Amino acid sequence: MADLVLLIVIGAPLAASACSALCVWRRWVGWLGVAATVAVFAGGVTIAAKVAHGPAISALDGALRVDALSAVMIVVVALVGMLACIQSVRYIDAETGAGHCSRRHGSVYAALVQVFLAAMLLAVSAANLALVWVAIEATTIATTFLVGHRGTRRAVEASWKYIVICSVGIATAFLGTVLVYLAALHVGHGVHGSASLDWTVLVAESHRLDHGVMRLAFALLVLGYGTKVGLVPMHSWLPDAHSQAPAPVSALMSGVLLAVAFYAVLRFKVVADGALGPFFPRALLVTVGLLSLGVAASLLVAQRDYKRMLAYSSIEHMGLVALGAAAGTPFAIAAVLLHVLGHGLTKAVLFLGSGEILSSEGTSEIAQVRALLARRPGLGGIFGLGLVSLLGLPPFSLFVSELGMFRAEVDVGLGWAAGIALACMVVVFAAMTSHARQMLLGSLATSESAARTPRIVVVPLATALGACALLGVLAWPLTPLLEAAAKTVAL
Amino acid sequence: MSDASFAALLELGAGAVLVCSVVTLWRRSLGAIVRVLSLQGAALGAVALVLGLHDHDGALVGVAVLVVAEKGVALPAMLMRLVARDPTSRELSPLVNVPASLVATGALTLLAFTVATPVVALVPTVAGRLAPLGLATMLIGLFAMAVRRKAVSQIVGLLLVDNGIALVAFLATGGFPLVVELGASLDVLLVVVVARVLGTRMHARFGVVDLDELRELHD
Numbered sequence: 001m002a003d004l005v006l007l008i009v010i011g012a013p014l015a016a017s018a019c020s021a022l023c024v025w026r027r028w029v030g031w032l033g034v035a036a037t038v039a040v041f042a043g044g045v046t047i048a049a050k051v052a053h054g055p056a057i058s059a060l061d062g063a064l065r066v067d068a069l070s071a072v073m074i075v076v077v078a079l080v081g082m083l084a085c086i087q088s089v090r091y092i093d094a095e096t097g098a099g100h101c102s103r104r105h106g107s108v109y110a111a112l113v114q115v116f117l118a119a120m121l122l123a124v125s126a127a128n129l130a131l132v133w134v135a136i137e138a139t140t141i142a143t144t145f146l147v148g149h150r151g152t153r154r155a156v157e158a159s160w161k162y163i164v165i166c167s168v169g170i171a172t173a174f175l176g177t178v179l180v181y182l183a184a185l186h187v188g189h190g191v192h193g194s195a196s197l198d199w200t201v202l203v204a205e206s207h208r209l210d211h212g213v214m215r216l217a218f219a220l221l222v223l224g225y226g227t228k229v230g231l232v233p234m235h236s237w238l239p240d241a242h243s244q245a246p247a248p249v250s251a252l253m254s255g256v257l258l259a260v261a262f263y264a265v266l267r268f269k270v271v272a273d274g275a276l277g278p279f280f281p282r283a284l285l286v287t288v289g290l291l292s293l294g295v296a297a298s299l300l301v302a303q304r305d306y307k308r309m310l311a312y313s314s315i316e317h318m319g320l321v322a323l324g325a326a327a328g329t330p331f332a333i334a335a336v337l338l339h340v341l342g343h344g345l346t347k348a349v350l351f352l353g354s355g356e357i358l359s360s361e362g363t364s365e366i367a368q369v370r371a372l373l374a375r376r377p378g379l380g381g382i383f384g385l386g387l388v389s390l391l392g393l394p395p396f397s398l399f400v401s402e403l404g405m406f407r408a409e410v411d412v413g414l415g416w417a418a419g420i421a422l423a424c425m426v427v428v429f430a431a432m433t434s435h436a437r438q439m440l441l442g443s444l445a446t447s448e449s450a451a452r453t454p455r456i457v458v459v460p461l462a463t464a465l466g467a468c469a470l471l472g473v474l475a476w477p478l479t480p481l482l483e484a485a486a487k488t489v490a491l
Numbered sequence: 492m493s494d495a496s497f498a499a500l501l502e503l504g505a506g507a508v509l510v511c512s513v514v515t516l517w518r519r520s521l522g523a524i525v526r527v528l529s530l531q532g533a534a535l536g537a538v539a540l541v542l543g544l545h546d547h548d549g550a551l552v553g554v555a556v557l558v559v560a561e562k563g564v565a566l567p568a569m570l571m572r573l574v575a576r577d578p579t580s581r582e583l584s585p586l587v588n589v590p591a592s593l594v595a596t597g598a599l600t601l602l603a604f605t606v607a608t609p610v611v612a613l614v615p616t617v618a619g620r621l622a623p624l625g626l627a628t629m630l631i632g633l634f635a636m637a638v639r640r641k642a643v644s645q646i647v648g649l650l651l652v653d654n655g656i657a658l659v660a661f662l663a664t665g666g667f668p669l670v671v672e673l674g675a676s677l678d679v680l681l682v683v684v685v686a687r688v689l690g691t692r693m694h695a696r697f698g699v700v701d702l703d704e705l706r707e708l709h710d
Contacts, residue, residue, distance in 0.1 A: 130667060134674035141681045148689065153697060157705040160689055164645055167682050168636065171652045174675065175629065178660045178667075179610070185664055186613055197671075212609025240708040299710055308710070 003059035017114035025106030030089030041078035065127035068484035169227020176220035206274025228261035242311035247355020285326035292319030324405035335404030371442030378453030532562030603627035629655030
């Protein structure tokens with residue numbers, strides 16, 4: 001029964017994708033996609049309720065295996081997917097209405113979004129680490145055309161950079177996977193074939209893996225999957241792709257794709273911890289985490305484009321997540337996962353809001369948007385509250401998770417790193433509030449009147465922000481799930 | 492197959508993979524570069540075939556056929572069609588000139604041997620000792636992507652990286668399980684299809700396949 005639910009979770013977006021690919025765009029094609037994400041969400045919650053208190057669920061002869069960590073990721077993908085699909089309906093309607101894209105093109109977009117979702121769901125539920133690789137590579141293929149969907153010169157440039165840099169990154173991760181496989185083949189006694197890349201087998205045998213090879217492998221994996229996470233030094237595709245992609249795609253990429261790639265790093269970290277002890281993985285993650293925070297903070301200060309601003313903020317948050325994972329205690333991992341959820345929802349709201357701002361103002365320059373709160377109270381209010389959440393202010397959940405990660409870092413002797421991170425966050429805070437003030441504050445010009453924002457935009461986005469606030473105040477109903485998930489990958 | 496001839500054939504195949512990657516940096520004509528890439532695919536397939544025959548591993552022989560079909564024939568053919576659209580079809584101004592690039596390949600090969608020490612230590616067989624050649628091919632591919640300015644050259648660089656990793660995988664581990672090999676090959680094939688479509692789109696819309704023209708997005 002439970003394995004059937006798991007198959008539905010991955011199959012629903014695939015079915016929706018096949019349907020969309022066969023039709024030309026009609027509004028129902030878009031709502032079909034929304035329905036698929038609702039099915040994924042329902043399935044994800046069912047699975048989460050099971051694995052929070054019980055053993056992992058397997059399907060397809062053990063090729064798929066969902067434990068509490070995977071369940072958390074499925075729920076995050078489903079929630080952000082739902083938001084993005086609802087806004088996709090509006091986006092494609094507007095594009096086809098304005099003649100920017102044909103109806104056929106619109107349904108291709110809808111199909112690719114569903115393939116993208118299915119690839120991410122497969123990545124987080126695969127038992128075999130090579131299958132995780134195949135699925136994450138598939139996300140690159142599905143999203144390249146989505147990034148370039150607007151067909152402008154800049155969009156094509158961004159999608160070219162995206163596919164080239166991410167392919168190099170993912171190739172590096174493949175070499176890392178090859179080396180882990182090599183190390184596993186040499187532990188002896190009956191570990192061979194596909195079993196040597198099964199995550200549970202690797203964790204059980206991790207203390208017997210060869211040190212030298214694992215050290216090289218983990219470094220390559222952090223660098224390789226780090227490319228897709230958006231960690232410095234392989235982050236340069238991210239601001240281009242996030243700023244040029246259609247808003248719903250940016251929301252999906254920033255909200256969940258980065259987190260799904262980080263999920264792969266977390267899985268390998270457990271194996272590396274067992275083989276090498278905690279010092280080496282920790283040093284590596286602290287280095288890339290602090291570098292990401294530093295680069296993001298320095299480039300946010302003089303940022304002129306609000307979508308790029310949000311993109312650099314994603315790099316910042318992934319840096320924070322890497323630091324939290326470096327601490328690695330169960331408490332730290334629970335905070336990391338809560339942060340992934342909060343960041344996913346908040347960033348989706350902000351990117352979708354920025355898409356609305358772009359379509360109504362016609363510019364993505366911070367300097368040319370003004371008085372949003374007075375001119376478009378609904379949209380401006382959501383964007384402003386989203387920024388409050390993103391900057392880690394209470395009552396939103398990012399405040400709680402950041403506090404939790406810092407506490408865990410101090411507990412394991414990484415207080416100095418937490419201090420540097422805090423300094424970077426102060427810079428980010430100052431930079432983003434000043435950009436936000438420019439965009440949001442000001443009064444109506446005499447000839448203007450306040451414009452209403454459609455309910456289809458306000459209701460889902462406000463609900464998502466409400467959920468973030470609720471999660472921040474009471475971590476219910478997630479506590480048992482997060483604790484169970486943390487136990488699977490913590491030190 | 493005797494052990495001596497097995498070792499000789501393996502060395503020949505792995506050496507050919509590395510030499511092909513050096514030659515891609517030496518040639519400027521995009522057509523010639525793609526032909527060398529196709530030779531490299533064939534050499535990689537030969538390595539897998541020799542290993543498969545020696546270890547009586549039927550799956551690996553199957554993978555060898557797949558490698559030759561994909562990396563020796565299909566991918567180069569796709570790239571050739573992209574080359575045919577480019578009127579200059581030469582790498583005119585790489586960031587690093589050809590003699591300096593060749594010196595760099597020597598340095599990268601040395602680096603590969605240093606980095607791969609733990610791999611060779613773990614697999615001290617004939618095949619394992621050749622694994623650094625795959626790593627060298629990968630590094631040369633990365634270098635090619637960094638210094639070459641044509642869209643086709645970048646895809647070639649990416650495929651050099653991929654071939655290098657495949658060589659490491661064959662020599663050090665005897666190849667992945669078949670399912671993984673199939674998934675990985677399909678992914679690479681699709682990446683090249685997507686990159687080719689993008690290249691064609693850039694060409695049709697802006698008349699450039701030269702990446703120096705792509706400089707609108709920056710901070």
